[in-house]
Amino acid sequence: MRLTRRRFALAAAGAMAAGPFSARAQSVAISDDVVRIGLIEDMAGVYADITGTGCVTAAQMAIDEFGGRVLGKPVELVFADHQNKPDVAASIARQWLDERKVDAILDVASSSPALAVIEIAKEKGKIITLSSPGSTRITNENCGPFVVHWAYDTYAIAQSTAQALVRQGFDTWFFVTADYAFGHGLQEQSTRVVSENNGRVLGSVRLPVGTADFASALLRAQSSGAKVVALANAGTDTINSIKQASQFGLTQGGQKLATLAGFINDIHGLGLAEAQGLTITEASYWDSSDETRAWSRKFFDKVKAMPNMLQTGTYSSTLHYLKAVTAAKTDASGPVMEAMRAIPVDDIFYKNGKIRPDGRMVHDSMSLFEVKTPAESKGPWDYYKRLATIPGDQAFQPLPASTCTLVRRP
Incomplete structure (x- = not known):
C-alpha cells in the first residue's frame, strides 16, 4: 500500500512533532503484511570485502534475533549490487520503493551511490539508515527527516x-x-x-x-x-x-x-x-567483550571473516529499526522514525546512542x-x-x- 501525499505529509509531520509516538500508531497495521528491508551494497567490487555479504549477513542476524517477525508479521530482507555506480543505485532504490514495496533502506555502500539513494528515499518519504558511507554531506546539505547516519563519518x-x-x-x-x-x-x-x-x-x-x-x-x-x-x-x-x-x-x-x-x-x-x-x-571491534566475541564467532561461521564497523553498524541499525517498528506498532515512516529517535541505541556494539535532529546517530x-x-x-x-x-x-x-x-x- 503506497502512501498518498496526504498520508505522507501527516507521517512526516508526526516524525518531527513532540509527544508519545505510540498513541498515534495504535490503530495502524503493517503495510502489505510484510516488513521489507533493503540493502544496496558493493557485492563484487573494491568495497565487497568490507560491505557486501558481510552487511547482508549482519542485517539478517538482527532479523533472526527477532525470530524473523515483528508485530506478528514476517520480515523480509532484499539486497542488490550497485556496482559502485550512483545511477544504478538510484534505479534500484526507485524500483524497490515503487514496485517491491520496500519499507526502509538500511544501508548503501559507498558515499556517491548513497547520496543518490538518499534523494530517492526523501522523495518517497522512506527511512534510510547508512553505516557504510562516510561523507558528512549525509547529515549536512543532504539531510532529511528520515535520513540517519549510523556507524561513523569522515x-x-x-x-x-x-x-x-x-x-x-x-x-x-x-x-x-x-x-x-x-x-x-x-x-x-x-x-x-x-x-x-x-x-x-x-x-x-x-x-x-x-x-x-x-x-x-x-x-x-x-x-x-x-x-x-x-x-x-x-x-x-x-x-x-x-x-x-x-x-x-x-x-x-x-x-x-x-x-x-x-x-x-x-x-x-x-x-x-x-x-x-x-x-x-x-566504531567496533569484535574482541571487545564476551558478547561481541560470541556474536562475531556466529558471524565468522557464516562469512569466514570477523566483522568491521560497517557490518556491525548495519546489524545495529536493523535491530534498532525493528525495535522502533515494534514500539510504533506500524511500519509507516513517520511513527517509526519518531520511535527511532525516542529509543536509545544500546546494543552489544553501539553504546549510549541517540539520533540527533540532523540525522547523526551519536554514540560513545x-x-x-x-x-x-x-x-x-x-x-x-x-x-x-x-x-x-x-x-x-x-x-x-x-x-x-x-x-x-x-x-x-x-
Whole structure:
C-alpha cells in the first residue's frame, strides 16, 4: 500500500512533532503484511570485502534475533549490487520503493551511490539508515527527516586519527585520496584537524576508485618529506596503496603511514608483517567483550571473516529499526522514525546512542586502534590494540556546526 501525499505529509509531520509516538500508531497495521528491508551494497567490487555479504549477513542476524517477525508479521530482507555506480543505485532504490514495496533502506555502500539513494528515499518519504558511507554531506546539505547516519563519518575519523597523530608530533601531512565524495571528505576533515592543531598539509594527489598503480602518488608523497602519508581511500585501494608504500620504503624512511578508512579486513589481507603499527579508527571491534566475541564467532561461521564497523553498524541499525517498528506498532515512516529517535541505541556494539535532529546517530563507541606486531598477536584476527575511545560529543561534528536545514538555529 503506497502512501498518498496526504498520508505522507501527516507521517512526516508526526516524525518531527513532540509527544508519545505510540498513541498515534495504535490503530495502524503493517503495510502489505510484510516488513521489507533493503540493502544496496558493493557485492563484487573494491568495497565487497568490507560491505557486501558481510552487511547482508549482519542485517539478517538482527532479523533472526527477532525470530524473523515483528508485530506478528514476517520480515523480509532484499539486497542488490550497485556496482559502485550512483545511477544504478538510484534505479534500484526507485524500483524497490515503487514496485517491491520496500519499507526502509538500511544501508548503501559507498558515499556517491548513497547520496543518490538518499534523494530517492526523501522523495518517497522512506527511512534510510547508512553505516557504510562516510561523507558528512549525509547529515549536512543532504539531510532529511528520515535520513540517519549510523556507524561513523569522515569527521569522526579525522577527530580521532588526525588529532592523535599531530599531537604526537606528526605535524606535516601528504594525502593520497580517492577521488569521490568519501575521499574528499576524509581529506577535508583531516586537513581541518591538522590545521587546528598547528600542523601543515604539504600536498595531495587524487586518484580514481579502483586505481591499481599508486607509484606516482607515493613517490610524490615520499619526496614531499611529510611526516605522515595519509591514505584517504578504502577497500582494495587501501590494501594496494599500503603494499606499494612498503615496496617504496616509505615507513622504512621514517614516514608514518596513516589509514584514514582502514578496516580489520584490510589488516587480515595485508598480514601483520606489513600492517603492524598502522593507526585505524573503527566504531567496533569484535574482541571487545564476551558478547561481541560470541556474536562475531556466529558471524565468522557464516562469512569466514570477523566483522568491521560497517557490518556491525548495519546489524545495529536493523535491530534498532525493528525495535522502533515494534514500539510504533506500524511500519509507516513517520511513527517509526519518531520511535527511532525516542529509543536509545544500546546494543552489544553501539553504546549510549541517540539520533540527533540532523540525522547523526551519536554514540560513545568510536575508538582509535594501533595494529599489533606479529609477536603481540595471539592468532588470526587478533589485530588491534585500543589506544583510546572517544565520547560521542567529541567524536562527531557538533550539532550547531551542522548545515542541515532541520537543525533549529538560535
